[in-house]
Amino acid sequence: MDTIFAQATAVGRAGVSIVRVSGPGAHLICEQMVGKLPEARGSALRMVRDREGGFIDQALVLRFDGPDSFTGEDVIELQLHGSIAIIKRVLSVLGQFEGARLADPGEFTRRALENGRLDLVQVEGLADLIEAETEAQRKQALRVLTGALGSKIEEWRRALIRAAALLEATIDFADEDVPVDVTDEVRSLLSGVEAALVYEIKGTNAAERIRSGFEVAIIGAPNVGKSTLLNRVAGREAAITSNIAGTTRDVIEVRMDLGGLPVTLLDTAGIRETDDVVETMGVNLALRRAADADMRVFLMEEGDALPMQLEEGDVVLRAKGDVGSSDIPSVSGKTGQGVDSLMDQIEERLSTLASGAGLATHERHARAMDVSLRNLISVKELLNRGPDEYEIAAAELRMGIYALETLVGRIDAENLLDEIFSSFCLGK
Secondary structure, eight states: OOEEEEEOSOSSOEEEEEEEEESTTHHHHHHHHHSSOOOTTOEEEEEEEOTTOOEEEEEEEEEEOTTSSSSSSOEEEEEEEEOHHHHHHHHHHHTTSTTEEEOOTTHHHHHHHHTTSSOHHHHHHHHHHHHOOSHHHHHHHHHHHTTHHHHHHHHHHHHHHHHHHHHHHHHHTTTSOOSSOOHHHHHHHHHHHHHHHHHHHHHHHHHHHHHHOEEEEEEESTTSSHHHHHHHHHTSOOSOOOSSTTOOOSOEEEEEEETTEEEEEEEOOOOOOOSOHHHHHHHHHHHHHHHHSSEEEEEEOTTOOOSSOOOTTOEEEESOTTSSOOSSOBOOTTTOTTHHHHHHHHHHHHHHHHTTOOSOOSHHHHHHHHHHHHHHHHHHHHHHTOGGGHHHHHHHHHHHHHHHHHHTTSSSOHHHHHHHHTTSOTTO
């Protein structure tokens, strides 16, 4: 296996930049550049030189011996001054050594997976942690990265392997006197895993929304103040406002951190009947995005009809609250009246949705767990039909175990790896 290297920090000038080297030649190569290496898991200040002995920089050298490193291999990290020229020169010198090459995107993490330092779910958790923008995203990603979901999956897998072993024993001794009927224990094991899968699948949608962000759509007729409200919340001119009906044609998005949750506010086209082809497209898009949003804020004026059916958690407000009065709560993007109260309502609603989040954070997780769940349900149905169906039940149970093993990358994950690791930077 090649020794790989890459810059592990962002490209550009900085106080400190890190170059990571991993693989069978990491220690030998770096020893030729910095001299004597520190002890394992230790650090030392060293002069970094090229192959001709030319001085490049002074660096803090960190040494990690495999398998007790991030990749499971021998690893050296060079903490250098964050000069573009220094990093360029160090990478150039590293590339001159036989068997050493620049790492592919995500290759350090991929080696961690291949060497058993991380499972596939943890890899996805690491990617989510790197991308985290809010406190809720950080906490959720850390739960996955630290192995909480992987540990649960391993518990389920062990229970199903136990159930499979009992079922296989029943089949093997079908023509003999088996001292104990094991089907009750098999059913108990299956029921326990089934309940856990149902719970996790149910929480996947909320967890995925924490990861990717919640959406809140502002809906109403033309000129009710949707864009003005969006601009007030954003604190900038995110949307063009005018007295001309139909100004907003496309969906305008403003992303924000609301109570630690990632939230995107959607300013949509005014809902009305129109002969304008482009405006009609905007209205249809507005209705589609509103239907898919996690929450809708309806801005209404006297006599307006709701453009779509209310759902749980939606908010209806009188628009232009700075003008006139009403029995229903109002809001004004122009003056800020009622805006704080609206944001509190949005935060409360989305926090309620987020509270149902499970450990599974990706649609892929939900699909794999759903496959396993359907296999377990099928196994229980086959058991109820009697011993003649036990062999088919055992095959279904093996498929359920297989789905869970695929989830953590134990088997048949190759098709997923290129897609997952392509999102990582070179130094990770």
